[in-house]
Amino acid sequence: MKQTWQRVAMAALASAALATQLSGCFPLVAGGAVMTGMVATDRRTSGAQVEDEGIELRAVNRVQEALGDGVHLNVTSYNRQVLLTGEATTAEAKQKVEQIVSRVENVRGVHNEMVVGLPSSLSERSTDALISGKVKASLVDARDLISNAFKVVTERRVVYLMGRVTQREANRATEIARGVDGVQKVVRVFELISEEELKRQLPSQPAKAEGAPVKNGT
Template sequence: MRRFTVRHFAVRATALLLATASLSACAPLVLGTAVGGAFMATDRRTSGMQLEDQTIQLKARNRALDVLGDRGHLNVNAYNRLVLLTGEVPTEADRDAVGQAVARTENVTAVVNELAVSLNSSLSSRASDVALATKVRATLVDARDLLSNAFDIVVERGEVYLMGMVTEREANRAAELVSTIQGVRKVVKVFQIISEDELARKLPRPAPVSNGNSTAP
């Protein structure tokens, strides 16, 4: 099980990738950032940051396509200005060039380049990744000690990448659960680690309860 956190990005980050609109080898399942008030309300990013991440993904995709064209299979996912690149490219030089191009995208603070130098994944492999992503999400939803929408899930060739703004406890618990799912080859943690106090400040506060004693003027 590998792990990336914001503490590692200064030395590890070298590249970023683009997310394709069609079925791809990367199967993202990002309920926490889906359009709609219910999901946005449980995302630990501000609504402004969620929109910024969407913009980063689009711009990074364009930069990657300018470099690679149709010579590979590329995906990009952004969370809190951190970009994860997954997919396949023909050569190591292509991998580096895409990463460098994406790293220059406006507002990107770090890039984790997980592009594989290999042939493009097959359609059947991508379909399996979509199904596996659904199983991963369901497992996190069923976990009573985790908020599933705090996690972004990316699946590539059976490898599960977990993104999000979580505590050390949540990161370890989620990775432990996902690693037990049949079909998962590897779990890679790509998290921004926050403290328990920071988490408490981000959680929504319950609405005040009326005592029912108010009187009309």
Template sequence: MQYLDLKSLLLVFFLLPLLSGCGLIAAGGMAAGVGTGIAMSQDRRTSGMFVEDESIEFRSGQRISEKFSSNVHVNVTSFNRNVLLTGEAPSETIKEEIGDLVSNVENVRHVTNEITVGSPSSFTSRGNDTLITSLVKGHFMDSGRFQANHVKVVTEEGIVYLLGLVKGEEAENAEELAKRVDGVKKVVKVFEYME
């Protein structure tokens, strides 16, 4: 009987690290879900619209990938069913085809096609864009002028695109703050206004 208890104890001892990893994964998943829930609760979009935007991004990306494979680098950002396309395409014709493809995705209201014609950007450039986006968001939070998560920030080749459902004063503050960040070449407002 003692032999069985020792064997069970050893089994638990060796499986514990694996089980605690599962626990961490489950806890991490729960934390991510809570984070998404908090983001949704502070968003001006309804939860249904929030989910719809995610779906539009996914379906658009999937269609672009199926048709153009790795010949293009395109980012799809949807906010309140208004879609912003950024990235690079090898020709003006393909840029326009991508815009048409996305405008035909179910529930898309409007497409702003800011894709540039050229070779795909480098990983270094994309990393720099990610840094700029983080710095812009940090400026928004530090300023306290508006709820930072009311404005979505997308950066491509140093150009900062601002999306969201905002009031006029919030749009002006967001543009001003984004322009202050080092490395920002230009700020493009793609807002939907509440007023």
């Protein structure tokens, strides 16, 4: 019963994210198609969470001022590492977006995953929102993971995973996401921490399982 309610809640969040994405032909979205973790179990400090929200808003506003409706952009910041997804009409516009965002105060790094081309269709964004919901639900079902440690962003069936996680968690979450129907590729944008660091940060939520370390990557 608990998992059923969790899935219902996630579906509602996915719908809300989709509604935000479809607000215009070339929307700029702070947070993108993201299923965010609850503040209570977020591994960032409260200050970092507030800063990430500020980074997203500043980035969106500055790109809007510079490029207007020339791009469909989603900005997702996690611990000051910024993920850019969406579409730009030209390679120059894509590069310009990255330059603008990299200059936003307190940004530590920018991962530019934008595609050069026409903006995704309503149908494609709907599919992406559903995939994000399925991935998040699958992470909830995994007994060896803390699902709220992850952010999930989906663009054109490519799933981007973000969070401060151990190598074991990164590997496990990637395996789960790859097994979700409709996912074409999984890209990891993690900040890796050790199992010992995780236990120090979350003494009430220790790592639930041990595994061999794996290299972070796509």
